[in-house]
Amino acid sequence: MIAYLVAYDGELFYGFTGHPRSVEPALARALGRVLGRGSRTDPGVSALGNVVVSPELKPLGQINAALPRGLWVWGYANVEEGFNPRRARERTYVYIAPYRGEDVELMRRAASLFVGVHDFRNFAKGVENAITQIFSIDVEDRATYIELTFKGRGFKNKMLRKIAWAILAAGRGVVSVEELEELLKSRERRTPVPSAPAEGLVLLSIDYGIQFQIDRNILSRMFRYFQSKHQLYMSLSYSYIKIIENIAKLL
Amino acid sequence: MIAYLVAYDGELFYGFTGHPRSVEPALARALGRVLGRGSRTDPGVSALGNVVVSPELKPLGQINAALPRGLWVWGYANVEEGFNPRRARERTYVYIAPYRGEDVELMRRAASLFVGVHDFRNFAKGVENAITQIFSIDVEDRATYIELTFKGRGFKNKMLRKIAWAILAAGRGVVSVEELEELLKSRERRTPVPSAPAEGLVLLSIDYGIQFQIDRNILSRMFRYFQSKHQLYMSLSYSYIKIIENIAKLL
Structure with missing residues (x-):
């Protein structure tokens, strides 16, 4: 079995699981099957180091090519049969x-x-x-x-x-x-x-006491994605302040 | 002819005009026809006081009920035939x-x-x-x-x-x-x-030297909308900072 490190932008999904547009079905399409998950985060919650378990190892490049925008698999570890990602240190x-x-x-x-x-x-x-x-x-x-x-x-x-x-x-x-x-x-x-x-x-990380192989190229792509979204939302939220201030003058 | 005051959240539209999901076609559906516009703002640009001209006066409540989320008509003025909203003070x-x-x-x-x-x-x-x-x-x-x-x-x-x-x-x-x-x-x-x-x-405002009748209820709704989006994007952009900082530690 393989444990995969998963990151996502919570704004783009309807929660982690239980909805056609949630994170898990998108992961399942790319990984084949998802047997277990570290944390079932709420709708709107982002994660850097969530974990899912899947039967077999696929190349990370191939997995990520099949994932939608705002969702990445950036590391993996071989884990024993019966590994339960709910149980963490x-x-x-x-x-x-x-x-x-x-x-x-x-x-x-x-x-x-x-x-x-x-x-x-x-x-x-x-x-x-x-x-x-x-x-x-x-x-x-x-x-x-x-x-x-x-x-x-x-x-x-x-x-x-x-x-x-x-x-x-x-x-x-x-x-x-x-x-x-x-x-x-x-x-x-x-x-x-x-x-x-x-x-x-x-969700920043889940520690199982195991070592993951991580992919720095995917991390770099994630870094650029989150930095550009940070800048976009920062600018938008300041723009909205100006609109709010000007509406307040009219009220 | 009627000049209407128009506000919109630029993030939700593909610009002001020229695209099926731009502001103008949505306005035209609610107003009947759009004969002229104050400013053709770029995709992504928000406006508080853009202006469009339409042949007849409709109740603002009815107009707004027909508009999508993030777009409001919040004032109007009777203008002379031949009024050109491109020409402003x-x-x-x-x-x-x-x-x-x-x-x-x-x-x-x-x-x-x-x-x-x-x-x-x-x-x-x-x-x-x-x-x-x-x-x-x-x-x-x-x-x-x-x-x-x-x-x-x-x-x-x-x-x-x-x-x-x-x-x-x-x-x-x-x-x-x-x-x-x-x-x-x-x-x-x-x-x-x-x-x-x-x-x-x-785009905050366009001054034509004319007085608009404005609707405070609609302005209040706009205020709450922009305030809640401001708070959402502020929180999200700070959350993204934490993800960025933690990716940086891994790179």
């Missing part, structure tokens, strides 16, 4: 939000609540067993944006987006750290915590 | 570029070259008569982006994007103000000046 996600005056120290205090083993039932959606471990949540102030880096073995459905919402809400004074603590410790199911927007979340 | 465009360390004083010096009446043959594309007047070019440093505001009676094909390129290139030291001056004064046709990316350009 560590997953790293980053959540990005434009800076809107959040108090970074309050965000760090809120983030520290979630680190460790907890029952995340009030910070997950539709799961029976919500007990899992977060290794670390790093909160960085990057001047124009806030960056939350999550490390853990595995995360429950919507858990990262709900925790991201909670940390940002604490930083904005919308909820207190004490309220979040109470909600995390409560065994009752409470009013669901909102999920922060999907487009802020990126 | 003043057009205002803004060009936005993410800040990349440009020298703002050099940009202001470069911008001042273009103000006044000039033959813009080396800063326009495929036009016979390139003589026109720019009233002003305002260069503002908005910390994360540079904003160039152009005012003039009318601009030649690609002229604003070529002048924006020239001003930004001067600010980055790619060309000198003296070289631009020489190019503007030269009567020979030289190697074409590149055009700055279309997504940075926005």
Whole structure:
């Protein structure tokens, strides 16, 4: 069996799986079959290092030629029969939000609540067993944006987006750290915590303790793709600011 | 005849006219007929206050219900037979570029070259008569982006994007103000000046000295639309930065 490293632009797909225009069916067409996946990311979420398992090794050039725009297979590793890509040592996600005056120290205090083993039932959606471990949540102030880096073995459905919402809400004074603590410790199911927007979340990597063969040419192509989309959306979002400002003058 | 105020998100259309998925055919379906237009903006260029002329007045609610997402008619004025929307007192465009360390004083010096009446043959594309007047070019440093505001009676094909390129290139030291001056004064046709990316350009308004009736409800809807797209693209462009940084570590 082969484990493949997969990257995609979440904006161009209807989620990872379960829809004709999601990532997985496009991968299956190029790889032959997809037997397992590392993470089923939500619609709108991008990934650099997601992993899928397929029966046989095909040349990466041939695979990528059969993939649509915004989706790449950029590495592979031979893995034993029975390798389960759900079982990882560590997953790293980053959540990005434009800076809107959040108090970074309050965000760090809120983030520290979630680190460790907890029952995340009030910070997950539709799961029976919500007990899992977060290794670390790093909160960085990057001047124009806030960056939350999550490390853990595995995360429950919507858990990262709900925790991201909670940390940002604490930083904005919308909820207190004490309220979040109470909600995390409560065994009752409470009013669901909102999920922060999907487009802020990126799956960076999944560590299985195995070494992948990587293709630098494909990585270079990905680099150029994401750089040009970054520049396009940066320019567009600034252009929209001018339209917004001018509409505001008319209202 | 009726002159209508038209706004659109340039990202969603194949330019203003000449393509089945451009702005004008969509307007014509909702308005009945389009007899004239204020500005034929390039593909990718957004507008807040473009103008089209149509034979009869329809209720704005009915027009907007027939328009696709990202296109609005938000005002109207009765105009005389023979009103030519190409002939305006003043057009205002803004060009936005993410800040990349440009020298703002050099940009202001470069911008001042273009103000006044000039033959813009080396800063326009495929036009016979390139003589026109720019009233002003305002260069503002908005910390994360540079904003160039152009005012003039009318601009030649690609002229604003070529002048924006020239001003930004001067600010980055790619060309000198003296070289631009020489190019503007030269009567020979030289190697074409590149055009700055279309997504940075926005048509803000066209002044005909007439008063339009405007619809605040439609403006409010436009405001929410552009605000949510601004936030989406801001978040996405920051997410792409994280992917780019992590690819760079692997290269």
